[in-house]
Amino acid sequence: MSTLFNDTKIAFRSKSNKQLLQAYWLFRLMGFPELTKIGTYFIKTALKAPLGLKKVIKSTLYQQFCGGETLPECEKTMAELARFGVFSIPDYVAEGQETQQAFDQAMFQVLETIQMASRNSSIGFAVFKVTALGSAQVLSRKQAGLLLSDAEEQEWELIQKRVHHIISSAVEAGVRVMIDAEESWIQDVIDELAYSAMFLYNIDKAWVFNTxxxxxxxxxxxxxxLKAMAVxxxxxxxxxxxxxxxxxxxxxxxxQLNYQSxxxxxxxxxxxxxDEALDYCFAQGIALCIGTHNEDSVETAIRLMKKNNVTSNNxxxxxxxxxxxxxxxxFNLAEQGYRAAKYLPFGPMKLSLPYLFRRANENKSVSGQSSRELELLKKELRRRKNS
Ligand SMILES: Cc1cc2nc3c(=O)[nH]c(=O)nc-3n(C[C@H](O)[C@H](O)[C@H](O)COP(=O)(O)OP(=O)(O)OC[C@H]3O[C@@H](n4cnc5c(N)ncnc54)[C@H](O)[C@@H]3O)c2cc1C
Structure with missing residues (x-):
């Protein structure tokens, strides 16, 4: 592991011994693919699951990967992160919703984040997914160039209104906003929404970030x-x-549909x-949020910052x-003066399940992320025991 990140005392200083042990067992369990499969089945059916199972999910996966059910519930975690120089990006995770009421609710949650961010400097960005604000099917039909029905046209209008309401409110409140990337069959539409917002608002600085x-x-x-368009x-x-x-x-x-992936x-x-994209963005002066858990890429970014004379607090x-x-x-980046953030998912547990399901799957490979996390947790537990 890179020497930049191997200080586990700094890495886990916001975690109590109990929290460390819980994380250790969770990552160990996620390292068993069969168990993750069974767990995923239960997660998917947790809506119908007995209360006991919901409690287990809440005190394990949910607690590890989410900040709370509501934004105020996340405040304690945000303050704890801020104490160590890490800023938060609260992310309302409600996926697979299909009603107008749910889409409005998601918009209000992002607006609440913006309001909180305008008062609280430990929140770095607001963020949203376009599919939380409108039907993925309408986005997909729009991208495929299909004729939309009147109802679908109306829905498309509503999606655009919600996106613009969020972005204009953010810029007015002096808060930067990021748009998440999703599946390729709807991403062109998301990109167009993002580009038109950048054109409108990214005049004095980059307020809007696309993924x-x-x-x-x-x-x-x-x-x-994108660069050519910006010029x-x-x-x-x-x-x-x-x-x-x-x-x-x-x-x-x-x-399934017989086209090239x-x-x-x-x-x-x-x-x-x-890594080439990092190089390109630094060379071309594109404002960047480097969203990765890959140590090599983080090191490359740090090298490029130095090469391009970008200060760590830019x-x-x-x-x-x-x-x-x-x-x-x-935590090690923050300790060294870089601007480091945590995406902090929040939302009702049952609506966060697809997100948790992705995290569990991402961590199921024994040779992948979970083994990296485990090794570090073990190292820190051992260090605390010996000190
Ligand atoms: C702050 C933040 C925000 C994020 N926002 C989004 C978002 O808006 N949209 C989104 O889609 N994801 C998002 N992600 C998730 C991200 O895309 C990755 O899934 C995750 O971070 C793992 O990639 P990595 O760079 O951390 O590290 P690594 O562990 O080095 O890379 C794993 C990734 O490599 C790629 N990969 C793995 N195997 C192959 C293969 N055989 N062929 C080609 N590629 C392969 C996959 O993308 C996989 O996720 C976000 C992640 C972070 C940290």
Whole structure:
């Protein structure tokens, strides 16, 4: 492991011994693929599950990866992160919702985040998913160029209104806002919404950040297109760089519908594209949120900051990891003066299940993320025992 991140005392200083032990057992359990499969089945059916099971999920997965059911419930965690120089990006996670009421509710939650962020400097950004604000089906039909019914046209109008209401409120309140990336069959529509918002608002600085998933083989070209558009239309581009969370879903759909998957065929190609995108963004002055748990990419970013004379506290560049993961990166970065953040998911437990399901699956590979987390947790538990 890089010497930059190997100080586990700093990495886990916000965690009590009990919290460390709980995290240790959770990552151990997630390291058993069969158990994760069974757990995932239960998570998916937890709506109908008995109260006991819901309690178990709440005190394990939910507690590890979410800040609370409501924004005020997250305040304690946000204050704890701020104490160590880490800022929060509260993220309302309610996925798979389909009613107008739920879409409005999601918008109000993001607006509440913006209000809180305008008063609380430990909140770095507001963030939202477009599919939390409107039907994914309408977005998909729109991208496919299909004729929308009157009802669908109305829904599309509502989606645009909600997106613009959030972004204009954020800019008015002096709060930056990020738009999450989703599946490729709706992402063009999301990108268009983001580009038009950047054109409107990113004049004096990058208020709006769109997300680029570097596991997509067309993403280097799309990034260049964004830069060209920014030059032509005189706006400052802002980008959150991630690798991408929907790999299996993307590949499965491409195979089912018999088209070429938009995803690179190897992890190595994704890694290379990610690091080249970092290089490109720094060289081209694109404001960046570096969203990754990959230590090599974080080190590359730090090297590029130095090469491009970007100071560690430059407000146009920050690092972000998900709450409950890679504390060794976030807390050590903050300790060294970099702008480091945690994406802090919040929302009712039953609506957070798809998010938890993605985290459990991401951590199920024994050779992957969970083993990294486990090794660090073990090291810190041992250190505390001996000191
Ligand atoms: C702050 C933050 C915000 C995020 N926001 C979003 C978002 O808006 N949208 C989104 O989709 N995801 C988002 N993610 C999740 C992200 O896309 C990744 O799934 C996750 O961070 C794991 O990638 P990594 O860079 O941390 O590290 P690594 O563990 O090094 O990489 C794992 C990733 O590599 C890619 N990969 C794995 N195997 C292959 C393969 N065989 N071929 C090609 N590529 C492969 C996949 O993208 C996989 O997730 C976010 C993550 C963070 C930390």
């Amino acid at each position: 680029c998933q570097m596991y997509r083989s067309d993403m280097p070209a799309r990034l260049k297109k 032509e239309k005189h706006f400052i581009p802002g980008v959150k760089l991630v690798r991408g969370a929907y790999l299996e879903k993307e590949n499965k759909r491409a195979a 938009p995803i690179w065929s190897t992890k190595k190609e994704t890694d290379q594209a990610y 407000e146009n560049y920050c690092f972000a990891q998900l709450f409950g993961m890679s504390d060794h990166i976030t």
